[in-house]
Amino acid sequence: MNKMTQAARSNYGKSETWQKVKQYRVLLIMLIPGMLYYLIFHYLPMYGVVLAFKDFKITRGILGSPWVGLDVFNKVFSDNYFYVVLKNTIVISFYKLIFGFPVPIVFALLLSEISSAKFKKAAQTVSYLPHFISWVVLGGIFFTIFSLEGSVNTILQWFGVDPVLFMADDRYFRSILVATSIFQGFGWGSIIYFAAISSIDPQMYEAAIIDGAGRFKRMIYISIPMLVPVIAIMLILSMSGILDAGFDQIFNMYNIRVMNVSDIIDTYVYRKGLVEMNYSYATAVGLFKSLVALILIVSVNRVVKFIGGKDHALW
Structure with missing residues (x-):
């Protein structure tokens, strides 16, 4: 009897899971590109950590x-x-x-x-x-701002700072x-x-x-x-x-x-x-x-x- 009850519960659980999959199938399909991205570019390259050994x-x-x-x-x-x-x-x-x-x-x-x-x-x-x-762009901008002829040093020179x-x-x-x-x-x-x-x-x-x-x-x-x-x-x-x-x-x-x-x-x-x-x-x-x-x-x-x-x- 217990085995029959467990089997019934298992079948009910699988049926409920499948119903949820069908209900949210559009959202699950939308997840596929993101999952593929992480699989290809984040999980598969993890094999390369063996190089450390x-x-x-x-x-x-x-x-x-x-x-x-x-x-x-x-x-x-x-x-x-x-x-x-x-x-x-x-x-x-x-x-x-x-x-x-x-x-x-x-x-x-x-x-x-x-x-x-x-x-x-x-x-x-x-x-x-x-x-x-x-x-790359911001770095160039900040190099110009903080350079010897940049705006920061120009302001400092107004106050007599070298x-x-x-x-x-x-x-x-x-x-x-x-x-x-x-x-x-x-x-x-x-x-x-x-x-x-x-x-x-x-x-x-x-x-x-x-x-x-x-x-x-x-x-x-x-x-x-x-x-x-x-x-x-x-x-x-x-x-x-x-x-x-x-x-x-x-x-x-x-x-x-x-x-x-x-x-x-x-x-x-x-x-x-x-x-x-x-x-x-x-x-x-x-x-x-x-x-x-x-x-x-x-x-x-x-x-x-x-x-x-x-x-x-x-x-």
Whole structure:
């Protein structure tokens, strides 16, 4: 009898699943291109991580190259320059996170309080534009701005300050990286916060106005608390990229005079892999970076879940 009951339940479950597939078949078909993209460009290339455990020879291929175990990782961790690169990556990433993470939130909160719809749309459009400009172009623009004859040095000369070659001075270069990164991404990053603010029940604001709350108090006691779950999720996602300090930006802006403070894991992997053709070494460094990112995102998700509950975490 128990076996018949289990079989009936199993058949019912399969039937229900098939009905859901038929019901949502259009949405499932729409998922196929995205799934194929991730399968082809993200999952299949993961086979290449075996290079980190092999002495890769181009003439012998991945399968024909001999296994060396953890020898490549021993070389990586015994290289003193690797720790310089790791330090730069962590420092630049944390600077971007600490100073850059709050900016889209503040921008969304301030702009949401503006009553003029035309001005709000214009400000949003202008703030989005830098996101769509390549760092090749932005890098050239910032090189011109911070050059000896650029606008920054021109303004400094008005106050009697001698010109400074900012882009070749390691005292200022990290600050320039952080500032330009915020400029490029704060508008685009604010979209999700605008969406979250627009979903807040207007009756809450109306009740607060009746109680005499001004714009600032409505922001503090309504908008920000309602944004906390979204902020927590975005923080978790940001922590997953803590070792991703921005290859495109740094590659197009750094130079030999500031490499001691700006050379990061991604540029290091680029040189080791594509320039020096040391593919096993570059793969080992990249695998280490991915492992650290995985540990960080899981850890931060647990902390957020412990503090704020399931609603504030990814899973």
